[in-house]
Amino acid sequence: MTSAPAIESRGLTKTYDDIVALHPLDLTVAAGEAVALIGHNGSGKSTFLRMVAGLLEPSGGDLEIAGFDLSDVEARGTTSYLPDEPVLYDDLSLREHVEYISRLHGGDGFDDYAEGMCERLGLAERVDDLPARFSRGLRQKTAIVLALARPFSLLLVDEPFVGLDQPGKLVLLDLLDEVHADGAATLVATHDPSYVDRVDRSVALRDGEVVFDGRATLDQVLSLVGG
Amino acid sequence: MSLSRAESIAVVGDLRRARRRQRVAEIHWIDAMYQVYITGIIAVVALMFLSSLIGDGQVSASVVADVKLHGPAVCGLVAALALFVGLRSGSRGGPLALERPDVRHVLLAPVDRGVALRGPAWRQLRFGCFVGAAVGAGAGQLALRRLPGNQAEWMFFGALFGVCVFCLSFGSALVASGVKLPSWVATIGGGALVAWSVADIAGRAPTSPATHVGSLPLWPLHTDAVAIVGVVAALVLVGLGMATVAGTSLEAAERRTSLVGQLRFAVTLQDLRTVMVLRRQLAQERPRSRPWIPARSGHPRFPVFQRGLRSTLRWPIGRLGRFAVLIVVAGLALRGVWAGTTPLVIVAGLALWLAALDAAEPLGQEVDHPGRTDTFPFERGRLFVRHLPIIFVVAAITGLLAGVVTLLPGTASVPAGEALIVGVMASVLAACGAVVSVVQGAPEAVDSMAMTTPEIAGMRTVYRAAWPPGMAVIGTLPLIAARAAAERAARPTAGTETMAPIAAAVLASLPLLLLVALVAGWTRFHDQIHAWIAEAMEQASPTKAAERASAEREERERAALARIEAEKAAKTEEAAKTGGAVKAAPKTRPKAGPPPAAKSKPKPSAPPKGVQGGKSAKPIGRRRDQEPS
Secondary structure (H helix, E strand, O other), X not given: OOOOOOEEEEEEEEEEOOEEEEEEEEEEEOOXXXXXXXXXXXXXXXXXXXXXXXXXXXXXXXXEEOOEEOXXXXXXXXXXXXXXXXXXXXXXOXXXXXXXXXXXXXOOOOOHHHHHHHHXXXXXHHOOOOHHHOOHHHHHHHHHHHXXXXXXXXXXXXXXXXXXXXHHHHHHHHHHHHHHHOOOEEXXXXXXXXXXXXXXXXXXXXXXXXXXXXXXXXXXXXXXXXX | OOOOHHHHHHHHHXXXXXXXXXXXXXXXXXXXXXXXXXXXXXXXXXXXHHHHHHOOOOOOHHHHHHHHHHHHHHHHHHHHHHHXXXXXXXXXXXXXXXXXXXXXXXXXXXXXHHHHHHHHHHHHHHHHHHHHHHHHHHHHHHHHHHOOOOHHHHHHHHHHHHHHHHHHHHHHHHHHHHOOOOHHHHHHHHHHHHHHHHXXXXXXXXXXXXXXXXXXXXXXXXXXXXXXXXXXXXXXXXXXXXXXHHHOOHHHHHHHHHHHHXXXXXXXXXXXXXXXXXXXXXXXXXXOOOOOOOOOOOOOOOHHHHHHHHHHOOOOHHHHHHHHHXXXXXXXXXXXXXXXXXXXXXXXXXHHHHHHHHHOHHHHHHHHOHHHHOOOOOOHHHHHHHHHHHHHHHHHHHHHHHHHHHHOOOOOOOOHHHHHHHHHHHHHHHHHHHHHHHHHOOOOOOOOOOOOOHHHHHHHHHHHHHHHHHHXXXXXXXXXXXXXXXXXXXXXXXXXXXXXXXXXXXXXXXXXXXXXXXHHHHHHOHHHHHHHHHHHHHHHXXXXXXXXXXXXXXXHHHHHHHHXXXXXXXXXXXXHHHOOXXXXXXXXXXXXXXXXXXXXXXXXXXXXXXXXXXXXXXXXXXXXXXXXX
16 A cells, blocks of 8 residues: 655745745655755745645645645644744743644643653753743744644654754754654755755755755755855 | 544633633733723723814704715715725735734644634624724714714614624625635725715715615614614624634735734834834735836936835835825815815825825835944935935825826816915925934833823824824915915905915915925934933933932042052152152042942851752852851
């Protein structure tokens, strides 16, 4: 039995008035595949991720998530999106965030897995504090916990290492590996060559078009991200 | 995995309850009650002020007949405008103002979006209905002072109409948002209804559907069962909106999340510039990538003027459309003034001022970026004043176009000369008001006036808000002067000199030109004037005077010490030169200054019993105290 691709886009476009953010894009990410999305600023990485997450509406083309149309509720149940800028409630503690957001996705709330993740990310002492009062790095770690402490089969990550300290970055890399090992597909938009080294497939965008698709070497990555 | 409707209700409900608990726990009840008290006082004062404006003499039977005849169409126009605004807002993702975490966590979750969105929608509806009812009842109370009828009826139907108008606007916005109505359809559909209502008022069209809704508040004067249709329409629209709310665009909802919050904050601060910028962002009104007329390459002679010109040539079609509407409104209002309805100067002035705010956009961009203007090798005022010519050019064109609307043949047509003079003068004064609005910026949170009495601070607030549009209204004075001259010429009386209306308009324009010059000077020297006022306020402040005296005293003490040191050094040097023993100079010390403000607290010789120290800085101090010196 072959499962449906995690992402399948056909002729996907996004325009803002007369500005084309994404040219017709055909891209398929297989179920359980780990893919790095690379490209310089303004290449369309975040636009593509936000469209797959359901935050932006495509201007044209088709997009299916795990075989479901983007507008289907099942597509939302499949996807977890970790943005580059943490978005958190001002009036809920970290524990309450995990509790409700996990339950909104049909999860078990603040369970052992979430607790373990908080420990690994150095948040164990802060679970009852309000993330609104956290530093940028701690807020990013909170967002990581929220993105992972719920059921999903496709993880979308946008610039995950921004604001993280070195131990946090290493933990996140391990978590991404674990998620992939558990069978979830991951699509990570990043400028960081060290992550690209860990995955078998990299997709590079330039001005909204795919300019590379395959296993990338460090030199290729640097040339593609303008390093 | 997706959640069933029941599961969605349970989880979303739990989330809302948890957040409400947290919010309620953080409410400062005294502050909340104080706010309610202040709001109540403001409402009562506003009602009394409006009552005094309206007066309490009963109107004549003919006026009552006029109100019966034209009142429904006028009130219907209000309902039509509310529907138009609602459709436009909905086509851009309104009316819901969600929080960004709700969009990211709740709406992206596999829950029933209708369940998630109906809660906020009900809350907004509840609040809007309350405000609508309050305003409507207040208006009914005011109407009662001049019109016959029962007090309870006027207030009840006024409140019902207020609720109806809000529901029409809110419901149409929800439907437009839920079905993702294209913006152009909303504009054309809503605009057509407004145009129909306007034509109905003028008696040039069959009865508009909105007119039936408009007969609701006039029920105490004239019972019209068809008015119930308005209530039904409002309920149906709200019901449809609630049913389709799940279709709200996440993209639009997220764009609105931060903008709506910032907009409310800017309105609270009376920060007009920020309000305008945010409103444009909400309406997705962006400058065109390519200007309407391509700019010439090369080095322009007047870079600031050219910069303004290029900005103007990038106006999007929506802004041009709004500009055209404002010009027509101003022109029609000026015709009304010429026909004898003097209060219409306010409408004309406001329309021209709003148009001028768009013309002042290049200047606004400079004011928005003080960090950039501060790096220029000249004062900001010199840059600002160089922006004025393009603003006045655009304003003059606006005025000429408004003048053309005013002189077009028809009812209350204004003679060409007067129309063009008044159009240009009113627009230039409106531009002055816009420049003042932009350059004065947002009020500072804490400044030298912040601690003045509420009467002074309040007057300043009113002045800041009212003076810029007030200038635009003053710009219409030449028309009133011309009208008065025309009336005198039509009914000459013995011993009274008459003047040609155009001459009266020119004469009335002269002091206005002086005002234009004053505004230009204020723009040029705004920073210096501000600094001078701040310094003057500081000089007058008793606290600052005490601080200054203290600083001067310290300075004197330092100077005395320095002088003694210098004398000692000179003597030592002299002794070294002569090789003789130096008699120690008598030790002098400067005159003791005033005693220190507060006596330092004696340090305890040992830490208080039971205190074991901790992570704070205090225990370190105690440990140091215990160490042998």
